Amino acid sequence: MTPEEIAFQARIDRGEKIEPKEWMPEGYRKTLIRQIGQHGHSEIVGQLPEANWITRAPTLERKAILLAKVQDEAGHGLYLYCAAETLGISRDELVERLHSGNMKYSSIFNYPTLTWADMGAVGWLVDGAAIMNQVPLQRTSFGPYSRAMIRICKEESFHRRQGYAIMMKMAAGTFEQKRMAQDALNRLWYPALMMFGPSDKDSVHSAQSMAWKIKMNTNDELRQKFVDQTVPQAQLIGLTVPDPNLKWNEEKGGYDFSEPDWNEFYDVLAGNGPCNKDRLGARVKAWEDGAWFREAMVAHADKKAARQYAVATE
Amino acid sequence: MTPEEIAFQARIDRGEKIEPKEWMPEGYRKTLIRQIGQHGHSEIVGQLPEANWITRAPTLERKAILLAKVQDEAGHGLYLYCAAETLGISRDELVERLHSGNMKYSSIFNYPTLTWADMGAVGWLVDGAAIMNQVPLQRTSFGPYSRAMIRICKEESFHRRQGYAIMMKMAAGTFEQKRMAQDALNRLWYPALMMFGPSDKDSVHSAQSMAWKIKMNTNDELRQKFVDQTVPQAQLIGLTVPDPNLKWNEEKGGYDFSEPDWNEFYDVLAGNGPCNKDRLGARVKAWEDGAWFREAMVAHADKKAARQYAVATE
Amino acid sequence: RDAFFEFLLRIGDTTLILGHRDSEWCGHSPVLEEDIALANMALDLIGQTQLWLGLAAEVEGKGRTADDLAYLRDAWDFRNLLLVERPNGDFGHTLMRHFLFDIYHLALLQALATSSDRRVAEIAAKVGREVAYHVERTSNLIVRLGDGTDESHRRMQVALDALWPYVGEMFIADEKDEAVAAVGIAPNSASLRAAWEKTVRDVLAEATLTVPESKFAHKGGKRGIHTEHLGYILADMQFLQRAYPGASW
């Protein structure tokens, strides 16, 4: 390590925040750009599975809540892109990397939302897992990222509660509604577990990220915490977690549970999830169809500036 | 009149059929191209209002019947375009004239189909009115047109019966179904009356067309006949024709009835019907989106011919 | 009372359907800020729908709720303006439709704020601020897109030409409009036209767009005679309520 790097690490170890204009190792910058960018992309792509049910929400109240949630996600995307921009990458570049497949988004959004209960399950499990990842990141070493996380976590936990409320309602509803709720849990349980990433023994790059406080906990720690939190919630509303091996382990003070099918995880990552092509296709189409709009905004601003300049110099 | 024209008229008067390769006055040819072309266009555009309910047909049986009907209409369009082609105009030219607004299609298809009952009312009233126009045209002087009409009339009268069967079912159905049936009759009655064209006193070009046996009856004659046929059918299934002035006139042996709103007729003709832009827009889009397909068909045929030629001359 | 109920459906159904159309853009807008803005407008409109249809249900007095009205009527019982059920088209088309409606919407709400019916006046006062913001936003975008690139100018002119025949319906009063106007519940629709024209023409002029000359106006939405598009909107919107009758969500 160079003296600069040693000093940098010392600052992090002391719990100081790193701010955009300050010196940082290239690896730190790159890792953060990737992580924050992918986090932002997840928010953006993550609009789609839920937007899929806005036009079909069953009541006006549910429609309004879902609209507000999807809007929040777009807002989170915006904060995160802004945080990434402070590291010297433009939003257009980030978008380009998403569209070219160079940067990923959370694989969970490559699963379809097939019934209304999925709006409950997504909020409860997906936002639940996201929060589990994000709460520790409020203490991450990079200032703008940390501040974005603080703001985002507040909203996400609201979303999680709303999702759980939908599930509760469904689980206490008609036979069909209960069936829908259980079906959603069955389909989304393992993909939610996958959100924490591969098992620690297969996870690369973790040590450096943890030293830099970009990653605060190991994948398996967070996954365990998620399971321990979620299982009782499922039981409370009479739903069954689809895992025959699920069992309370008194000794470790947590549940034993089955690993997700990691082959499926890598398949989805490789582009073969149920919705990879539809999701990325929808985003690329939105971007391309909207090119004329973005160009017009720029052109108008230029014209206006030119006119103001002309007036000023008359 | 030239001697040729006199001889031509004499053939028509004797009831002879004129065939494509035979001499005919330019006016006869032009009038026929317009009439047959517009008739063909009406079949093509006429697919759209009914296609609108195929995906929403209420039973598999009804869906199959409706599909078959729309398919028949495309078939009619094909016969008619072929008949027009014998007069020396290509299908592409006909299509171009439709898309440029140079040739019209029946204004009835500029009205929307808003409920399932419209599938009944369109069959019963619109095909009913069409048949009323077409039956006499089976005796028209131009051979290919006459033969096309014979074939088409047979299928149309089947469609009319199917449409009436839907109306009968609806009128004998639940309160809501009855309401749908009556609502469809209310909306489509006057547009159906308009299908015979303006009142004789305002109708231009009629005399020459009648002498040529391109037009066999006056607009008002056919309209009267349609009303006289349709009113009892409505009564039979308990529907009310939406005309307070409707009254049996013993003396003339037919119904007295209100004229349609001719201002609306001319408005629709001028392009301001509820669906003019949507209908023509859909056709133009289909044509433009399909250009690559048609070009490929030609290119493949050319390649194949070239290959066969190469083999033959080896 | 029947006219009052109808009047409330006309406005409540209009905000519902426009909110629906807006929401179709979620996740598909040209730029992130627009995703947020359009979702926000949709959210405002759905909230307004709850108020208007809620009052409609109350006025009707048959024990129906706002949700019953939104989810259990078929197209012919909907009373929204035809303008708002038109397909979205490109993003400029959606904004043009919004703009043409927003200017009317704000004028209507300002007039309703002095309604003889206290409940109407309260709702109008409450939601007027939201709509004032819609007006500000869409007017601003119309100017920027009209006076942007050649391409954006062309698209906005196409949108304006296509939508113009649907603006007249906002200002044509029938006997039901006249009945509510007579008792001071609502303004006379026709009375809103002059101010609307002025504002709209000013913005369009700044946007370098040409107002079509045609005075032709499609109508029917206010009487339940819609375009073919509404049926498809409702098939999606109402699916769950229709497929699982009586369930509580």
Place this chain on the structure above:
Amino acid sequence: RDAFFEFLLRIGDTTLILGHRDSEWCGHSPVLEEDIALANMALDLIGQTQLWLGLAAEVEGKGRTADDLAYLRDAWDFRNLLLVERPNGDFGHTLMRHFLFDIYHLALLQALATSSDRRVAEIAAKVGREVAYHVERTSNLIVRLGDGTDESHRRMQVALDALWPYVGEMFIADEKDEAVAAVGIAPNSASLRAAWEKTVRDVLAEATLTVPESKFAHKGGKRGIHTEHLGYILADMQFLQRAYPGASW
């Protein structure tokens, strides 16, 4: 019996949904002859649906009808292949989807013509001729479009690449497939693959198209786990039956 019922749903739902997708083209095809041909295929498929779902209802023995099965089940109870619910895309995309299915469909029917269940054998024999014609038509068009212009070649290759991950599901047998195969009602799905591959590869070669190398196969349709597209199809298809329960049409 449960496996037999499932098997009939898998084929009946598949013909229903493909017929639906075909019918979306009515009035919108690139050329009149295609409007007719596609409507004709849709008509065949809907007719087949009546037979298969009719038999399914009979086998189930709970008093339901083919229409009940088509109109009153939600997406998760549908058992169609994912391939047929994919959106139409351009006309070439629709034809490619049809072609990939048709070759399988014909082979399946030929095998079913010797089914141990007489009713299945009768239906298969009856509809085999229709499907043989579909095969002839779509194969022919695939060759012409693949080996047409550069543009048509490009479009057909895009379609093939996009649809290829959905063909595997046709040949993957689960325990229900195995149960009906064991009693001779239906062939083993996997057994149809070799002949299918040969025919498909021959046609695609003549069409100058490149068969994708990926062996990845999406699945789920046969167990009721669909794509997001099916829900929208059903919202339209079932609207009237859902909105007016118990009415007779």
